[in-house]
Amino acid sequence: MRRLLTAFLLAILLLATFCPEQPAQAKGKEKVTVSVSVSPASAFRSTLSFHTQPSFVKRLFAAKKVAAFVHPHWVRATLTVNQREFVYDHDGKLFASDKPLQYLLPTDVQQRIEEFVAQVESVHYAKAIPWEQVKNIFGRMEYATVIDLETGERFHVQRRAGSRHADVQPLTRTDTQTMKKIYQGKWSWKRRAILVEVNGVYFAASMHGMPHGAGAIAGNDFPGHFCIHFFGSSTHRRKEPDPSHSLMIQKASGSLATAMIGATAEELVGYFLTALHEQDNHVVQMTTDGFTLPARLSNVASVRKSEIIIPSDERGPLLSEVHVHLTYFTHDNSERNEEWTFVLRRATPWDRWQIIAIDL
Incomplete structure (x- = not known):
């Protein structure tokens, strides 16, 4: 009940911040609804609505569009504007929810969306206090x-x-x-x-x-x-x-995606193996570019021990291999000792690593 009250009070504060006029004077404003959850399949969500100028919505809809697919496990928030739904990812990119289209937003429009999303996240998540x-x-x-x-x-x-x-x-x-x-x-x-x-x-x-x-x-x-x-x-x-x-x-x-964005190739493989041990398929998929995982991974019940062979075999600034000695248990309680090779790629030297293949 206290959390619901906190969310309600914050919603009032947000409306006061982004829409100084009283509700009766808010005619002509456009409503943007933002929803946040820890994963797309989560039943628990936080949703807030904001009032903004019509020019914001007009410029959003008029933004240049390019063919692109959103990574379904890299979603940060969903937005509804004039009954049109959008997906906002952890890279700050906006996509249509029903078409393979990315909106190339003007900087100020993207910044405003970032502000909206961050406000809802402040309600949904909590700080990691020591x-x-x-x-x-x-x-x-x-x-x-x-x-x-x-x-x-x-x-x-x-x-x-x-x-x-x-x-x-x-x-x-x-x-x-x-x-x-x-x-x-x-x-x-x-x-x-x-x-x-x-x-x-x-x-x-x-x-x-x-x-x-x-x-x-x-x-x-x-x-x-x-x-x-x-x-x-x-x-x-x-x-x-x-x-x-x-x-x-x-x-x-709410800091996991940010940590992954800044992770080295070896650290990202560590996230993959930890999530695999916890049977957290969403986080496992967050570390990848969306490729279909090997079917044999579904037989891994828990990871007992993993040792990443460092340094990784870098094939240049955009491609890397990480070799791992692994001990794990299957769902029938059999113990396996194997070496896996992870192949990772990034689009530019300043982009995040993504696992693109796993050789078991």
Whole structure:
């Protein structure tokens, strides 16, 4: 409820910012509706409408158009303007949603769209605050609300322990049922991108879904506790942040695409393998140029160990190969040891890398 109220108040502020006139005086303004989600298939979305000058819409519609396809897993937001729908990607490009067309926008029009999208993202995501700060706000025995960014499901927890991260438990039997619903009815070690709300303050975080250890809340039907990680958190076994939790925290803060844009070829392959381990097909596809993945990848249940052979075999500034020694488990629990070769390409030396092929 607090998050809905926050979104409502921000919507009012945005309308005041972009449309100073009172609603009765807003005649002649055009409405732009922007929607943001953590992935195109997510049920949980944040949507806000903005009023803008008719000249903005006119110049948008009049922009030069070229034949182009949007990468379906590289979508940042969707826009609706005069009942026409558009897709805005993480490279700042605008596409028609129903035709293979890209709009070559004037700089000021593109900047205004960027402002709209960033405002909605500020509602949808949360900041990745360091654990050293979070643990003072989300102290032991404090209560919080967990919001799953894929489904929008939310449940209540209490922090009971944890020094390197938060050890928490669902408050009630209903909270436990909601958490298990998020994991399709089965407990799992897989990480998920979440928001954690403590007294009206939201944090980007990551959780797994496996009860373990001791539990102390009677009647919640949760056999133990589970872990929530924040920026800079680590597991009990290692001091460094867990790569999977780190990836999900980047998703929850809306910073994952930016990190991928600035990643080296080796780092991008690391994102691919982490997402493959977490069975996050959307993030896996984000690292690629959209090519059809090898069918055998669907048999990978978890990646136990990967070692990237550095330096990568660069064939020039626009093409690179990354070789990886990999140990993984299949869905029938067989262990495999293989070497995979990733081929990556970028359009110019200052563009982002994209995986274009994988030799298994």
